[in-house]
Amino acid sequence: MEAAKPANPLEMIAYVLSLQIRDHQVVYVGTGLPMVAAILARKTHAPHITMVYESGGQDPIPGDMPWSVGDPFTWRKAALIQEMAYSFAQAYNGYVDIAFLGFAQVDMYGNVNTHQIGTDFLHPKVRLTGSGGNNDLTSVTENIVLVGLHTPDKFLPRVDFITSVGHLNGGNSRREAGLPGNGPVAVVTNAGVLDFEPATKRMRVQSLQPGMTFEFAQMCTGFELLRPEGDIPVTPVPDRAVLDILRTEVDPHGIFTKIPGL
Amino acid sequence: MSSFSYSREALENLRIADPAILDPLVDIESARKAHLRKDHAKRDKRMSIREAVAEFVQDGDIATDSGFAYVRTPHQAYFEMMRQGKKRLHFIGSPNTNQSYLINYGVCAYSHNSYVGAEMRGSDRNYSRQLLNGKVAILSEWSHGSMAQGFKAAQLGAPGVFSKQLLGSDILRFNPYVKVMQNPMRVDPDPVTFIPALYPDVTVIHVHAADKYGNARIYGPAVNDVALAASARKVIITAEEIVPETDIRYNNKGVVIPFVYVDAVVELPYGAVPGNMPGCYYWSRQWWEKFLRWGTLSDENIREFLDYWVMDSKDPFDFVEKLGGAKWVALSRRMTKTAEYDNEDDGYDFAYQSYKPGSDSGIYY
Numbered sequence: 137m138e139a140a141k142p143a144n145p146l147e148m149i150a151y152v153l154s155l156q157i158r159d160h161q162v163v164y165v166g167t168g169l170p171m172v173a174a175i176l177a178r179k180t181h182a183p184h185i186t187m188v189y190e191s192g193g194q195d196p197i198p199g200d201m202p203w204s205v206g207d208p209f210t211w212r213k214a215a216l217i218q219e220m221a222y223s224f225a226q227a228y229n230g231y232v233d234i235a236f237l238g239f240a241q242v243d244m245y246g247n248v249n250t251h252q253i254g255t256d257f258l259h260p261k262v263r264l265t266g267s268g269g270n271n272d273l274t275s276v277t278e279n280i281v282l283v284g285l286h287t288p289d290k291f292l293p294r295v296d297f298i299t300s301v302g303h304l305n306g307g308n309s310r311r312e313a314g315l316p317g318n319g320p321v322a323v324v325t326n327a328g329v330l331d332f333e334p335a336t337k338r339m340r341v342q343s344l345q346p347g348m349t350f351e352f353a354q355m356c357t358g359f360e361l362l363r364p365e366g367d368i369p370v371t372p373v374p375d376r377a378v379l380d381i382l383r384t385e386v387d388p389h390g391i392f393t394k395i396p397g398l
Numbered sequence: 399m400s401s402f403s404y405s406r407e408a409l410e411n412l413r414i415a416d417p418a419i420l421d422p423l424v425d426i427e428s429a430r431k432a433h434l435r436k437d438h439a440k441r442d443k444r445m446s447i448r449e450a451v452a453e454f455v456q457d458g459d460i461a462t463d464s465g466f467a468y469v470r471t472p473h474q475a476y477f478e479m480m481r482q483g484k485k486r487l488h489f490i491g492s493p494n495t496n497q498s499y500l501i502n503y504g505v506c507a508y509s510h511n512s513y514v515g516a517e518m519r520g521s522d523r524n525y526s527r528q529l530l531n532g533k534v535a536i537l538s539e540w541s542h543g544s545m546a547q548g549f550k551a552a553q554l555g556a557p558g559v560f561s562k563q564l565l566g567s568d569i570l571r572f573n574p575y576v577k578v579m580q581n582p583m584r585v586d587p588d589p590v591t592f593i594p595a596l597y598p599d600v601t602v603i604h605v606h607a608a609d610k611y612g613n614a615r616i617y618g619p620a621v622n623d624v625a626l627a628a629s630a631r632k633v634i635i636t637a638e639e640i641v642p643e644t645d646i647r648y649n650n651k652g653v654v655i656p657f658v659y660v661d662a663v664v665e666l667p668y669g670a671v672p673g674n675m676p677g678c679y680y681w682s683r684q685w686w687e688k689f690l691r692w693g694t695l696s697d698e699n700i701r702e703f704l705d706y707w708v709m710d711s712k713d714p715f716d717f718v719e720k721l722g723g724a725k726w727v728a729l730s731r732r733m734t735k736t737a738e739y740d741n742e743d744d745g746y747d748f749a750y751q752s753y754k755p756g757s758d759s760g761i762y763y
Contacts, residue, residue, distance in 0.1 A: 190542060191466045192619035197739060200748045203683065204516075206469040208676060208737035211618060220492065220621050221550040224543035228562060251539075257411060257572060263526035265515035267569060268493065272543030275563045301566040313566035314581075314589030389749050 140376050145326040146393045147382055148345060149283060150176060151374040153236060153324045156281050161233040162186045164273055167205050168392050169283050170236030175201070175386045180378055188232065190269040192218040201387050224269065228276035228316070235277040239284050240264050241295040244339045244359045246282060246302025246320035246332060248274060249295035257297070267299050274300035278317045286325035288358040303337035310337070327353040328371050333362050343369040404574035411572055412536060420537060420574055422599060423460055423490070423510070426557070429597035432631035436661065442610045443663045447636065447713075450662035451478045454632045455487070459599035461506075462630065463491025466621045467516070468673035468681050471496060472604040472636050474666055474717070477708045479505050490598055492542040492622055498525040499689075501534045502700050512540040516690050524694035539572035540564075548575075548596035549622045552629030558594040565589055601630035603655065604669045606677070607645065608637040612660025615652045618676025627655045636666040638678060668714035672721065672762070677740070680733035682721055682762040687753035722761030729763050 143151060146169065153173035157163055159182040165174045174187050175198055186195045193211035202209040211217045218226070226232055241249040250270050252260035274280050280302070284290060302320045304310045310319050319337075323330040328344035340362035341350060350368060354361050374382070387393045400417040402424055409417055422428065445453075455461065461479075465471030476496055479487075480503045489497040490510035498514055500506035502524065515521040528534045540548075544563040551559045560581060564570050570578065570591070581588035603623045608614040614635050616623065627633050635655065640663065646653055674681040685707075693703040711717045718726060736743040750763060 191469065191621060199737060199739065203681075204467070204469075206466040206619065206674070208618075208674065208680070208734055211676075212737065213739045217619050219546075219550075219619075219624060220542060221546035221625070224546065224563075251568070258413065259530060260526075262521075263529050264521045266511050266513045266539070267541035268513035268515075269542045271541035271567055271569060272563050275541075275565060275567075276543075298566070298568040304566050310566070312587075314562065314578075315565050316562060 140379055143374050143379060144393070144395050146395060147374070147379065149324055149326055150382065150393055151378065152329060152371055153281065153283055154180065155372070156322060156324065157182050157185060157234065160184045162188060162231060164188050164190075164227060164232045164235035164277060165205070166235075166237055166269070167202075168238060170238070171202055172382070172387050172392050173236065176378070176382055179381050179385060188223065188226070190220065190223055192220060192223050194218060201389065201391050203391070224272045224276065227273060230278070232277050234279045234281060235273040236281050236283055237270055237273055237300070239282055239290070241290055241292050242282060242284070242302075242323065243292055243295045245304060245306050245337055246323065246339065247295050247298045247304065248282065248300040248302060249297045250299045251297040253296060255296045271300045274302065274319070275315055276317060280317070280320045282320055282323045284325060286327040286353070286356045288356060291357040291359065293359040303332060306337040307335070327356055330361070338362050340364060341368055343371040345371045346373060405570075405577065408538075408570075408572055408574040412574070414537065414574065417574065419508070423596055424575060424594045426595060426597060429629065429631055436658070438658055440611050440657055443612055443660060444610050444640065445662050445664060447475060447478050447664045447666055448482075450634045450664050451475060451482055451484070454634055454661055455479055455484055455600050457485040458487065460488040460490060462598045462601040462626050463489055463494045463496045464601055464603050464621070464623050464626055465670070465673065466619055467493040467495040468686065470604055470616070470618060470670050470675055471673045472602040472669055473671060473673055474669045474714045475602040475604070475634065475636055476500060477711070480704070480708055488537065490545070490596065492540070492545040495522070497534070498522045498528070499700060499704060501525070501528045502697065502704070507534060509534050509536050510538045510540065510545075511536050512542050512545050516686065522690065522694055524700055527697075536572070538575055539569050541569060544576065544591070544593055545596070546622050546625075547593045549625035549629060551593065551595035552597055553625035556595060558592050560590040561593050562590065564591050596629065598626065598630045600632040600634070601626040602634045602636060603627055604636045604666070604675075605655070606638050606652075607641045608635050608663055609643045609646045609657070610640055610663055611643065611657035612655070612663050613643070613646045613653055613657045614655035614660070615646060615649070616654050617652050620654055624654045627659045632661050633659045634662045634664065635660050636664045636669040638667055638669065638675065640665045666714060668718050671714055671717055674734065677734065677738060679727065679730040680737065682726075682730070683750060684753045684759060684762045685721065688758070691753055692755055722763070726761050726763065729761065733763070
């Protein structure tokens with residue numbers, strides 16, 4: 137039998153992200169790799185999760201990969217579809233366990249920028265999308281997991297614009313700003329999984345992908361990473377069965393997990 | 399002079415010289431007067447989209463981007479605003495994706511921004527460029543949820559809501575309307591944001607069915623549209639079909655807009671094309687991809703693209719012909735039903751050829 141191609145970096149992120157989900161949780165899903173991760177989790181280790189989407193879909197029957205958080209697949213035979221104000225309200229009211237969000241820039245405290253590259257609001261180098269639901273979910277969801285590619289121009293000492301507050305200035309500053317929830321609990325990247333040191337709330341390596349060293353991860357990061365005590369664990373790799381599900385059932389057209397040439 | 403209190407820092411950061419420009423959005427008194435002045439009688443309000451846009455969309459109005467970017471969005475009404483040459487409207491919406499191309503035709507000059515882009519297909523380079531060129535000015539910056547709360551407060555008949563969103567973020571530094579304050583209910587320090595009720599001038603809501611009076615039924619995500627219909631000074635309903643009042647009464651699940659809000663009722667099949675109309679037709683993925691990957695690259699591209707699709711179409715039927723006509727309608731209906739599990743197409747393949755320059759197909763599916 138032909139050996140399966142190993143997971144490419146996007147498939148690896150999707151798999152590691154899926155492991156952040158525990159069975160029976162309510163998961164608030166954003167577009168892209170979070171969708172892939174949630175659907176993969178549901179088809180593997182967490183078959184009883186409930187997926188909710190910002191456009192209002194509640195617990196759809198999974199089908200093809202949604203094209204957007206407003207895709208009909210996000211409300212496929214959903215028991216109910218909420219209005220936007222109520223869909224975010226359920227996160228504040230404690231009915232959402234975990235949310236996954238992307239970023240254009242992130243800093244050492246897990247603050248996220250999806251607004252602009254450059255610090256001049258009226259004359260940015262590039263204007264990005266703006267908040268969408270990113271600020272809402274990081275503000276009011278109990279646990280946030282950030283997901284993105286790990287490069288020094290994305291991992292910065294200070295983001296150019298704080299769209300969404302992570303741990304703000306570290307320590308208790310998130311709580312003092314009036315925000316509920318734990319804030320970001322993990323950052324999943326192609327380097328590995330990062331968490332936040334409990335006292336300072338600075339970003340720390342939790343595990344590294346196979347072949348990745350702490351030094352190399354540090355080179356991909358624009359600020360000083362904290363190192364955990366002792367040996368750094370290796371991030372688990374998906375086995376053949378999980379990869380097959382990912383490739384044939386979850387994202388068969390490779391909308392979010394295919395890298396040209398790989 | 400303004401009669402409202404705005405964040406001085408945000409006014410400075412956004413370089414808003416005269417804050418009076420911000421007033422109508424939070425002016426409950428004028429909105430209430432407009433609602434009181436309306437004819438509250440149950441009367442036949444049917445008219446054409448041309449008449450409705452001509453009468454109820456005035457230059458300089460605060461208009462809404464309703465639906466969800468390209469889900470049940472009244473694109474064909476926006477296109478009519480372009481064809482009629484409406485000028486210098488302020489737009490507000492969550493998302494506010496469709497403001498972008500309206501800027502190029504002078505329809506939108508001011509933006510209350512929450513999100514412009516197409517998710518994984520990237521940020522909208524046109525919006526970025528028009529901001530830098532000064533063709534559009536941002537009057538306030540929001541998140542989806544906080545803006546939704548502003549609309550919902552208006553629907554609830556409340557001056558505003560206290561919220562946890564936006565706290566600590568830079569968005570607050572670019573929003574003149576939202577205030578940070580102590581939660582009046584709490585003894586311990588508990589910062590909250592106060593989000594005022596928001597009152598746009600005019601909203602267009604595209605619905606599945608309405609009666610001639612304006613009672614309207616929606617299926618799928620309502621997003622902010624119920625609140626927008628309640629708060630806007632003027633409300634235009636465009637509907638896939640006009641149905642008898644008895645149909646609305648007998649099938650009243652999903653009836654979310656009462657006739658008293660409504661000024662105009664327009665029968666407009668394919669009114670959400672090229673977007674997705676839940677249960678009716680799927681969005682034209684290739685159209686959007688061509689628009690985002692080629693159209694937004696330059697002012698010339700967007701002109702060429704929208705002149706062909708919009709300015710040279712007189713109505714949605716012309717537009718559907720360009721998408722592929724009857725064959726597009728059949729494919730599109732089948733796809734949306736499949737996506738929603740409304741037929742037996744379990745194995746239906748959603749694979750498609752994504753747009754690449756020069757790869758225009760006859761059918762934009």
